[in-house]
Amino acid sequence: MSSPTEHPSSSQKSAQDKPAQNALEAAGIDPAAMGQPLHSDFDNGRWFPTWRPYKGDLDRDPVGINEYLPPSKSVLLGVQHTFAMFGATVLAPLLMGFDPNLAILMSGICTVMFFMITGGRMPSYLGSSFAFIGPVIAVTAYAGAGFNDNLSVALGGIMACGIVYALIGLLVMKTGTGWIERLMPPIVTGAIVMIIGLNLAPVTIQGVSANQFDAWMATLTVLLISGVAVFTRGMLRRLLLLVGLILSYVAYFVMTNVLGFGTAIDFSGVAAASWFGLPTIHAPSFEMSAIILIAPVAFILVAENLGHFKAVEGMTKARVTPYMGRAFFADGLATTFSAGFGGTGVTTYAENIGVMAVTKVYSTTIFVVAGLVAILLGLSPKFGAIIQTIPAALLGGASIVVFGLIAIAGAKIWIDNHIDFSKNSNLIIAAVTVIMGTGNFSLHLGGFDLGGIGTATLAAIVLNVLFNKGSDKNADTSAAAK
Numbered sequence: 001m002s003s004p005t006e007h008p009s010s011s012q013k014s015a016q017d018k019p020a021q022n023a024l025e026a027a028g029i030d031p032a033a034m035g036q037p038l039h040s041d042f043d044n045g046r047w048f049p050t051w052r053p054y055k056g057d058l059d060r061d062p063v064g065i066n067e068y069l070p071p072s073k074s075v076l077l078g079v080q081h082t083f084a085m086f087g088a089t090v091l092a093p094l095l096m097g098f099d100p101n102l103a104i105l106m107s108g109i110c111t112v113m114f115f116m117i118t119g120g121r122m123p124s125y126l127g128s129s130f131a132f133i134g135p136v137i138a139v140t141a142y143a144g145a146g147f148n149d150n151l152s153v154a155l156g157g158i159m160a161c162g163i164v165y166a167l168i169g170l171l172v173m174k175t176g177t178g179w180i181e182r183l184m185p186p187i188v189t190g191a192i193v194m195i196i197g198l199n200l201a202p203v204t205i206q207g208v209s210a211n212q213f214d215a216w217m218a219t220l221t222v223l224l225i226s227g228v229a230v231f232t233r234g235m236l237r238r239l240l241l242l243v244g245l246i247l248s249y250v251a252y253f254v255m256t257n258v259l260g261f262g263t264a265i266d267f268s269g270v271a272a273a274s275w276f277g278l279p280t281i282h283a284p285s286f287e288m289s290a291i292i293l294i295a296p297v298a299f300i301l302v303a304e305n306l307g308h309f310k311a312v313e314g315m316t317k318a319r320v321t322p323y324m325g326r327a328f329f330a331d332g333l334a335t336t337f338s339a340g341f342g343g344t345g346v347t348t349y350a351e352n353i354g355v356m357a358v359t360k361v362y363s364t365t366i367f368v369v370a371g372l373v374a375i376l377l378g379l380s381p382k383f384g385a386i387i388q389t390i391p392a393a394l395l396g397g398a399s400i401v402v403f404g405l406i407a408i409a410g411a412k413i414w415i416d417n418h419i420d421f422s423k424n425s426n427l428i429i430a431a432v433t434v435i436m437g438t439g440n441f442s443l444h445l446g447g448f449d450l451g452g453i454g455t456a457t458l459a460a461i462v463l464n465v466l467f468n469k470g471s472d473k474n475a476d477t478s479a480a481a482k
Contacts, residue, residue, distance in 0.1 A: 043319055047119040054363070059233050062360035065123055065318050069363060077361055078369025080242035082377070084351045084402060085127040085370070086395075090388065092128035093344050096136045097148025100388075102279035103128050105378020106343030110334035111371030114348075117330035120364040121323045122348075123312060123356060125371070126334055129347035131300045131454070132158060139290040151342070155284030157294030158345045162336030165298035169329025177324050184306055185468070186417035187426050188433070188460045192307035192453075194410025195437025196350050197403040199452050202440070204403060208396035213262040217255070221248040221397025229358055241355055241398060248394050265389050273381040282342030296445075298332070301347055303457040305331060308348045311409045314416050315353075316362045354402035357409050425467035433460040 043049075049066035056063070063069060069077070085107065093103040110126040132154075136142070139157060140150035148154065172180065184192070208218035225244030232240070256264040309327060313320045320327075327348070335345040352370075356362055377383045414421075414430075421427055433456045435441075440452030 049119070049121060051365075062316075063363050065121060065316055065320075065362050065364055067363050068365045069361075074363075074366055074369050076242070077359070077366045078373055080359075081125055081352050081355060081366060081370035082373045083242055083245055084355045084398070085125050085349050085374075086390075088130070088349070088351060089127035089374075092130050092133060096133055096154070096344065097140070097142045097151060098128075098344050099147075099279055099282075099342065101378055101381060102281075102342055103344050103378075104374050105279055106338040106341065107346060108371040108374030108376075108378060110338055110346045111367055111374065113334050113337065114327075114330045115364055115368050115371070117333065118323060118326045121318075122309065122320055122327045123316070123362045123364045123367055124308065124327070124348040125352040125367055126331065126346040127349045127351075128344040129297075129301065129335075131297050131304065131347065132161075132294065132345045135294045135297060139293055151282055152285040153287050153290045154294070155282060155339045155342060156286035157290035158339035159284055159336050160286070160291040160295045161297045161301075161345060162332045162334070162339060164295050164332070165301055165335060166329050166332030168298060168302055169325050169327070169332055171325075172328055173325030177321055180306065180324070181321070183461050183465070184303075184310075185464065186310070186413050187419050187429050187468070188464050189307050189310035190410045190413035190417070190419065191430050191433035191437075191460050192303060192410070192457050193311045193413060194407050194434055195453060195456050196304065196307055197354075197406030197408075197410070198434065198438040199440060199456075200350075200399070200403045201407075201438070204396055204399040208393050208400075211262075214391075214393035214396075217248070217252055217262070217391065217393040218397035218400065220251060221245070221394050222400050224248050224251075225398060225401050240358060241402070245390070245394060245398055248397065249390060252391055252394060263391075265391065267389060269385040270382065270389065273385040275380055275382045277379070277381050279378065280342070284339060284342075297345070300454040300457070301331065301335075301345075302328060303461075304453060305348050307410075307457075308350060308353055310413055311353055311406070312356070312362075314413045315357055315360075315409065318362075350406045351399070351402050353409065354405040357405045358401075425463075428467065429460055429463045432463060433457075 052064075052067050054063050054067040054069050068074065086104075089103055089107050090100045092098075093100045107125070107127045111124075114122070114124060114126050135157070136148075136154045140148050140154050142148045142150070208214050221244065224247045225240055228240040228243050228247075232243075252262075253265055256262045305327065306324070309320055309324055331347060335347075338344060338346050352367075419426055419430075421430070436459055437452055437456035441455055442452050443455045443458075
């Protein structure tokens with residue numbers, strides 16, 4: 001078997017890819033409709049791809065979705081992904097009055113579920129979704145502090161949302177992704193990916209601007225992570241987020257606990273926490289008013305995750321779009337499962353996509369490791385307490401890097417698909433979507449708040465239908481002429 005850096009001749013490649021092409025056609029997937037080159041290991045017609053050990057150079061070659069690294073490197077990269085998701089996965093339940101330790105546990109279980117259901121073909125981490133915050137607060141009248149006394153009602157609504165989302169996934173698996181592709185071509189998905197990063201920017205900046213000390217520590221975190229990304233090589237470069245956070249944590253500890261500047265890190269919670277303990281399980285209750293308000297979040301998750309999957313496809317150059325139905329179904333099922341035990345709704349995490357964008361490690365086995373680490377954290381109040389000692393300024397600094405990388409990934413989708421910005425239609429679609437999403441412009445449909453990302457996504461789809469109608473047909477005609 002040739003290594004990832006070897007390139008077979010055209011005749012050899014055609015012979016290797018023919019069985020995969022036949023398998024895809026038998027499965028009802030049109031290989032010609034896929035945007036990426038056929039890969040016999042990935043598009044093998046089986047539930048899981050053909051796994052291969054990574055044989056490239058970490059300084060130069062990306063790690064493919066179906067490649068795996070040695071256990072020691074996999075563990076380190078998995079821990080890094082756990083760090084990347086931790087801030088948002090903990091913050092979302094706190095804002096809704098959920099148990100953050102249970103949310104961590106559920107995120108780990110759901111990530112492993114996602115890997116199994118998608119056949120290890122979609123590198124993603126499932127963490128707490130922020131799309132549920134507004135509807136949950138509206139349904140439960142949560143005051144914003146402490147435990148949510150009406151949690152069970154919210155859980156019922158989130159379970160209903162997960163079921164709707166899973167049904168959408170089954171529909172996509174049955175009918176194919178063509179209709180979604182027509183609704184959301186690269187000009188739309190690139191804009192959606194970009195606003196996912198930009199929409200979170202104001203909250204991130206506000207979180208590290210409470211005082212000048214935090215602002216400087218966040219800046220130091222950005223510089224340390226960036227320095228690791230630019231000036232190191234090999235495995236150390238791939239661990240830029242983890243290494244950068246550790247270095248900034250040590251610097252913060254010295255500045256506060258030793259020298260007395262800023263707010264010192266409080267380790268009392270770590271000392272008091274037990275090494276092992278099961279989080280408290282909460283049962284859902286079903287009320288129609290809550291279901292009506294929360295279930296439509298499924299459509300926001302579809303739009304959000306479509307952007308994530310397009311970003312993944314652009315980065316990996318692998319055919320993940322044909323497996324989008326599996327991913328929607330897996331995310332919906334995972335959301336239903338999580339809420340059934342008292343956890344938050346889950347979604348694929350832009351933070352972890354940002355990590356992939358800079359590390360170039362796309363192996364889905366890394367996310368299994370990350371999920372297992374999260375499960376251990378969820379089952380250990382001691383480890384959870386240690387992670388929660390990470391100052392908000394450091395998490396904010398890391399978020400600046402990660403969310404920025406997500407925004408750039410949206411621009412990369414435009415570049416990779418050669419979007420023609422000499423066309424006024426493309427200019428308007430991109431301009432309106434980016435400003436709406438960045439400014440968090442939000443529309444309400446009845447009692448349902450679309451949110452900034454949801455509103456901008458809807459605007460992008462509508463504008464594309466109005467202004468680019470027939471462009472796919474014209475593109476097909478042009479391609480045929482060539």
